[in-house]
Amino acid sequence: MPDVRASIRETWRSFSPLEKRNIAIYILGITLYKFGLEAFNGSIIALATNRYDYDAIRTNTTAKTFERVGLLVGLNQALQCVGSILIAPLIQRFPTKTVLTAAVFVFGLFTAILLIVDAATGGYIKPADWEAKHKKGDYSYYGTYYTDGIIPIYCVTGIAYGMVELIRRVIPKDIVGGDVKKLIRMDSLVHICYEVSGTLGAFATALALIPALGNNMSFIITPLLYTAAAITWWFISDLGFQKKKLGKLEQQPSYIKAIVGGFYLFAASIWTGAKIIFTSRKFIWLFNGYAVALYGHRFLENALAPVIAKRYLGESAWSQVMVGGSNFGELCGAATVFILANYVKTPIPWLRIDSLTVLIVWYLPFWYPPAGDVRYAWMVAATFIPISFGWAAGDVSISAYIQGALTRLGKGSKSAVSPLGAVMAFLYSTYIIIYAIISPLLGTYLDQVYARTGGANGGDVHEAIIYVGGVHFTIIAVCVMSATFIPKGSFSLCPTILSDEDLEKEGPDEGDNSTELPAGIAAIS
Template structure:
């Protein structure tokens, strides 16, 4: 079955009745999780934007709103990496569903901290008829106190994001066709929930409750998701328990080793990326393109919502449009996976669609009219369509291209190392640029505050100029691989990477080399697991999992054959 190609309509028939049940349960849980996540992230961004503006108005100082919001978001993403590393050793010792349920409960608890702090300092639900610029119903705590709280939630976020990349392997096993089809289905429902969550937050929750209380549903939904995920069947617990008994090291020792392996993997990944033409184009194609997408949602959208339209909550409408674009892009790749064989056309399309933002500097919409937020959302849709299509296809290419790559070190896999380097590069770029660019936007606003605080000049540079430079770099990088000058290349470097995904394909030299390596290091394999079937690596498509993909996670003993990755 692994060597067959299945049509879209035959996808569901791939799975057994038990797998179908578990997939349905998992999708139900992840939709609850994503809806709550959008309510939390959207509310926090709007809350921080309003509070920093309010603090500046009360104190009579120059606002540092988007500098602080950028710092808040950058640190949150950095701490996601920490969370991913902290949780990885637990996957060895406990069933994945238990760790996932516990992690999302912890995440829900951390999101409730800010609600408790706000209520304890006088915060309350938004009064009926309150003016949009009246924030007296907010709690009186120091706004900078949101930063450490949001960092802590980032740790929990990273834990959940890592585990949800691992659990599909427990549900459908190592069959690459099943894994890819399940991942596609999950991604589609995930984005449906994300889109609806963003719209409901902007149009329902924040107007009704205020953005200081609008994420009150998040702990509730996270608890429901944890309860739903608990009913996923546990297939691999016995094997994991046997393996964990071999390793007597303490949890903290494993965490320390995880941090060491992370930095080692970044070094190995950088060496792989920067030392060969085959992979060096991935740095701009993945890391810089991911930065552009995240900055569009978390940097440009809040500025447009607050400074152009006068309502910070409407940034979630724009994010909802972006999420819907991601859904369309991922679905398009899923349905037409055989039409475009490499990520090159998608990368070029992604870069060209970034040029849509050039209308923003010359656009002067009236404030307090929500229909203009929908216009922005509509223009974000094609941009995110291009990015999602490129991201999905590029992630598949990276996994397939590195399936034949020998490990550079015994305890660091090539795929995990490359993803660690690429994602860490994105984190560094985002964490540095977002606060600095936010400071620039604040300076332009302060300079023009007497004339209405127009920031069109800032948007020209932050969106138009910056995204044009990124587009040129990404398009240029798309011509680096050998064979990429074609409009729609059939392959790169003459490789048919589909063969690496065929479990019944002949054993090639590189795979045979892996098998020989596995036989020689059988004892190490039993303790650490092989990177050929590492479920953490198999699910890496970006996000927090990229930095934790170097940790060796045990797998069922029957899977010791060097099969291909998802």
């Protein structure tokens, strides 16, 4: 068995004093950011779920709750790409930490918009004795704005989210350079701290903030935490920043022209990434192993958890308890990869574990918990832990595989489109398209089953969960498992699909841009 303390000592010694300082500051900022992010995203999804149900009851119409929630999340994720395109030229012109500080501060301002709108239309913090004096499902302390108004506001925050998340994917390379082994260690360490904060943030949102403030005001801490994160990140060093040229746009310094070029380069990246993925056995398996697996994880947290919380347990806020369990599973997965980095050097075993653990959701269609008891939300959270364990372990290790396998492919290239960036752009865009199409369709089906079985007067979605949960995730499991048998030598238990040469310390050559992510790639949180 590996010595955990020895692994930690080896990891810490591999960084220089300046790298250690920057990593510590970066981790402190990222934990503040993640806590605020969980409070915001969890509150918004719970708020939208309650408001759409409440609107249907007041107007005596059929609820379109999960159709709208699916659309809400899908558009938010799509606009993350737009946000990263908008900010990409700034990364070329200003130090990364300066752009990151400004982006997270702007994100905080955007999150405050919905709080202002709610208060301006009559909303207020939920009184402590609200449940005792009002019947269940009464949300009259909400603001009276049109519920669909949440969609454009959440889309705007998606743009800001993309700005921050693009930088979050770029800055580790700036801190530790192009050494893939260092990147693996730093990515694992950051992911561990990130998920600790995410787990605590999700639980705090579900069990403290929403019950105390109401989910219309429960994310009031988000702008404060984002401001604190911005201040913290300001103390990161300039990381040897030198102003970079913009390739074809170097004679056109206008920011607007740079943005137009960013959209062009993003489209070119997707096209180049598709060619790399679908013309090589070494990479084609990433379509299912990365994009489809990521889609399944996001659907679990953003779609399935809210359905179980609202339709099974009758309390939308408890979806964040389930997300907290998922985040804890991610923490365990990232920590395991960190500890076993010198023993398991391929993502294949982790992806196989992921493909098997997602089948755990099959218990949900046949599970009939009593409504109103938070203990059952904790039970769901416990079952989400192994599911997200497999996904997070696969995500951390597969990201290192992509970096190691593609860094040399772009050595010495003068092209504005890097192979690494192109592949990441294609895979992430594919995931967004899959989610944006499938999630609203499955949400519509859930709403139809709920309405057909009684709606607010006792509607039941167990029939729908058979397909939305069981069958749906079985298809995902088959796709991910089949992908693990495509690379050469992959029929062994722990195949070596990335050579030691790919993992050697070697920074990018002059003129190489292959370790930089292109505009349009929002990170996987």
